[in-house]
Amino acid sequence: MTETHPAMERSSEGESLVAPFDGWLVHPDWAERVISRAYDNLSPQQRRELVAANPYSYMNVTRSREDLFDNANSSPEALVGEGAAALNRLLNANAFAATGRPALYLYRLSHQQGVQTGVVCTVPVRGFDDRRIRIHENVHDDRASLLTAHLQGVGATSSPVAMAVRSTAELYRQLLDITSSAPADLEFGSSTVRHQVWTVPEDYTESLAAAFDNQVLYVTDGHHRSAAAVRALAAAPNDPILARTLAVVFPDEQLHVQSFHRIATDQHDRGPEDCLEALSVEAEVTPVSSSLAARPGGPGMAGLYLGESWHRLELPPAVGNGAVSRLDVERLSRSILGPVLGTDELSQQGAVDYLPASAGFDELARRCDEENRVGFALHPLSVRELMAVADESGLMPPKSSFFAPKPRSGVFLRVLGRGATAHLPAS
Known part of the structure; x- marks a missing residue:
């Protein structure tokens, strides 16, 4: 996935590895309609049926060629256009609400194998180049190119790149202190997988972000999204919003492959x-x-x-x-x-x-x-x-x-202030 570009040669050192973002969160009343199952968990036919039945599923924003019916226009431009229209439909319905401040979030998935709690944040795109963030898979060029066009044309992202960090006692302590003392801001899912989201209180934010200092992050799910973030920044190297990308970081020993x-x-x-x-x-x-x-x-x-x-x-x-x-x-x-x-x-x-x-x-x-x-x-x-x-x-x-299980799309929204979101403040 690593792609060299003069603008990418600068180190991300000095940038926080994990940082809060001024994002949006799906409104609880809309959660059932908007939040979509993980893309890879569904066959193309299942994705077609899902978007046909529910115009408000976030899957409508992120469609690929194989998700379209045979007579549909599958050009990248058409796909991005459909994604932008679907996002505008959600924004016009007020399905998402701005949180009003830069924040970190805790995302907990409880399932048969156990519990995993991750920190939803932004990470530096240049971290892929200076190896503060490490990858392990090749990518398909056409898929990475489509996702790059999506970032540029739709101008928002809701599918955090999943990452692992080698577990530390400090990180665990912070997570447990926060989640055990307050009810979740958002809760959804089924008896198989229960999803819970908390907004990290302001007085915890700085110390929680600091717990990741001097750590290395490992991409576990989202190599194509990572490649798209690298390509988007290479095309607009001075854009501070594209200099970071949405991620969720889990302790490695909580993950299941x-x-x-x-x-x-x-x-x-x-x-x-x-x-x-x-x-x-x-x-x-x-x-x-x-x-x-x-x-x-x-x-x-x-x-x-x-x-x-x-x-x-x-x-x-x-x-x-x-x-x-x-x-x-x-x-x-x-x-x-x-x-x-x-x-x-x-x-x-x-x-x-x-x-x-x-x-x-x-x-x-x-x-x-x-x-x-x-x-x-x-x-x-x-x-x-x-x-x-x-x-x-x-x-x-x-x-x-x-x-598995995977974080869902349609929970968080990071607005990039370009393409279909050019009229909105970037987060």
């Missing part, structure tokens, strides 16, 4: 038997009777779905000694997707699709049968593996990790 399974096209257009034979040359492939038997029990193993049948696949050995080379996603990409299927995840748009593990093995099989493709079910990596890759400046293939 799932796999992103792969649904790949065989570029050689072989039948299942011939494709399976080619795969067997590069990896040990064993037929199994069910998806349960194909489920990877640990690193180095993957489930393979091909020709309406499940197999267990042992990934070829790692090539190289770096942290990224040892990961299953890299071993699959380097030894199977490229050499056997002729697929390049970065340069061939649509050749590989990504399915979060939460969608289930039945959905993976259904997609492969329907689209005549090959499915790979992967074992999840750990947060510390992700950090090791980022510390070495390594880059995994896109969609290598799926963090």
Whole structure:
């Protein structure tokens, strides 16, 4: 994702790593209609149905090409125009209210695996360049370009880049002191995931921000949004609003990682038997009777779905000694997707699709049968593996990790004062 530009060579040192922002918060009466589920949790068809049924869902602001019906104009200009119109619809309905002061927020997600509490803030975009903020995944250029156009044309952001920080006692103490003493400003969700938001009191704000001094942040979810922030600042290097981007920072040990399974096209257009034979040359492939038997029990193993049948696949050995080379996603990409299927995840748009593990093995099989493709079910990596890759400046293939649960869009609004929000004060 890292992109060099003369204006980006200046260090972010001296800028607060975590800072409050003068943002907007969805009105509680509008929360159910506006707040949208995480983009990656939904299929394109589900996103189409959602926006068709609810014109006030924030998903209307952030649509992509694959979310449109077949006869729709999918040019970047049209998509940005639709996003701007959707945002204006929300603003005209007073669905968001300005908070009136620079503030930090606490965002708590309570779920079956536990509780995670993050600090919603802005972080310096130049931090990506001077490594105060570290990434671990490559991005698709077209997606990053669309999100850059969105920042410039829609002029607002509501989807914070999710980040991790190595846990510190001081940070925990601050979080617990604040959240245990006051009711939440906003609460929503279901029995599966409960979301709560608090505005940090003014007298806590400075000390809470200072708890992040001398820390390193790691992007966990939002590499394309991060790339868009870098590109937007490069295009307008003197814009102080674009010099920071919206983020939510969680303690690393509270986070949970799932796999992103792969649904790949065989570029050689072989039948299942011939494709399976080619795969067997590069990896040990064993037929199994069910998806349960194909489920990877640990690193180095993957489930393979091909020709309406499940197999267990042992990934070829790692090539190289770096942290990224040892990961299953890299071993699959380097030894199977490229050499056997002729697929390049970065340069061939649509050749590989990504399915979060939460969608289930039945959905993976259904997609492969329907689209005549090959499915790979992967074992999840750990947060510390992700950090090791980022510390070495390594880059995994896109969609290598799926963090769940995710913060929602449509809760916070940071107005950039450009494009469709040029008439509003920037925050």
